[in-house]
Amino acid sequence: MKFKNIALAAGFFAATIGFGSAQAADISGAGATFPYPVYAKWADAYKKETGTGMNYQSIGSGGGIKQIKAKTVTFGASDAPLKPEELEKAGLVQFPTVIGGVVPIINVPGLKPGELVLDGQTLADIFQGKIAKWNDEAIKKLNPSLELPDMAIAVVRRSDGSGTSFVFTTYLSQVSKAWADEVGAASAVEWPVGIGAKGNEGIAANVGQTQGSIGYVEYAFAAQNGMSYAKLINKDGKTVAPDAANFAAAAANVDWANAPGYYVTMTNEPGEASWPITATTFILVYAKPDKPADVAEALKFFDWAYAKGDAMAEELHYIPLPDSVVANIKATWTKSIVDADGKPVFAAN
């Protein structure tokens, strides 16, 4: 899958370089690494169809927020949503693009993918170092039929700030009071234990190399690499596997219409099939942009992506947004993103 990404990125760059000069201006954006594969794929297809390219730097969510605040890019991208008051203060508008899930991946000798079942509290205790062995009573109780080795648990977590970590720690804070009080939820936290690795790739590599390890990655990444994962017990007490249907089930529960600035977290959602660590990724643009034409181009791109990008997103294991949400987003564009005269910069139909 890495090669797939690289090939995509390479094609994307070649396209940008090759035709960039002939075009007026490419759309420029920067931010989250998690949606990069799908943005690159969309950009490639969009370029072929319309001739307009997109230059997306996947520098991380924190970097994306900084870049849009510094106005060096037309749009910023972040996995962690900005709070409505932060958006207000910075004069930004935020909207989601795709949905994905975060999956606990493991490397325990003798365990096949999906055999191990964990609940939120146990997962939090593992990542807090309270459960240090794979044959701990708490894990045994959830997996009575499994032969668990007497092996130390090596926790692998992100060393860089990351939207993935934001989603993961948000979930742990919701299910474990101790985690919420002692660690908290953020894109970077003071991890009580474990090995730090950079990026989803780093986590996957470390978990792959270290016996007895557990980590967490974006589902797209786990699926494309065929990593061994654990099932989770959701809020309704049902054991669920990480797959597209279960992410969609979690997303279906979200009340988008009443979430100002689309500030929603999809973690620990109720519903029998809901995967508990589901999240979406966001785009940030200025409400009153200095260059309305550029923002209009960017919105045109996302409008196209909502209309035609679903299959491409699914191919890369992301979940497209429900149609009702997309309609909502388009209404937001018309209402909130305006030029100096107060006219919408882009009229979505």
Next chain:
Amino acid sequence: MVDAAMTGVTSAGMDSARLKRMRRFRTGDATFRGLTFGAALTVLLLLGGVILSLVHGSLPALSEFGFGFLTSQSWNPVTEKFGALSPIYGTIVTSFIALLIAVPVGIGIAIFLTELCPPWLKRPIGVAVELLAGIPSIIYGIWGLFVFAPFFQTNVQPFLISLFAPIPVLNNLFAGPPYGIGILTAGFILAIMVLPFITSITRDVFDTVPPVLKEATYGLGCTTSEVVTKVVLPYTRVGVIGGVMLGLGRALGETMAVTFVIGNAHKISASIMAPGTTISASIANEFTEAVGDLYTSSLIALGLILFIITFIVLAGARLLLLRMNVKAGN
């Protein structure tokens, strides 16, 4: 020299063409001098600029945490409490482990190459050492993570743990669980990385020992080890220490390879098998995603500290050499 030529000119009478040429030489000289001075000045300006921007960037963190920044182990982006102790500790300990391994091995290779090696083997070993120096650090990192760490975890670390278990202090230093990656692994990788520096420099300086000195010593009936310890090493100590310091400099600042294998945990553990972090690894890992001024500023402050540590190491090496020279009577 120009003046001498000038007097020659006056005594021979005014030769205007010659005078002109002289003047041209003089302006040429002055320009050349100015250019080289400018080049030298650029270094000073760059260094000054780097120091200034580091200090400026780290001011928010240093004024917020004060001296506590150096003594605190906490690194909490949520509550914005930052302390540099664990990266400083990791930087120094990994570099120390690296030198502990690389110095004896490196000097050993150099001695073998210059004193004992059969001529046909000299070139292959020499080339191998130089190639080792040419490998980019990221390759060491990848190799360390994918090849060395799993091997270390399954074979070496359990052995070390059981070996030192009954010995009071060492059992804490080599305590499990074996993760494969950690401070010790980072030290090992660093040792491999600095080895070629130490080896090639010490070999070069060993070659500068006048053969007559060595021959005289052999003539007195000394063994090879005596020749090396009594003649070669004392004669070349400045160069050897220079090589070690260059290696130390690389070990202190090495980023990518260390990031791969150290475990990136802001924690000081008694065990050197536990994950830790270094200054440069922390900066590389966290800078892009550091949200908030205090976080960014703390990372820049880490950079300033690394700068100061490197400066202290270099100054210390100078001082050491100075004292040795005084002792030797030069």
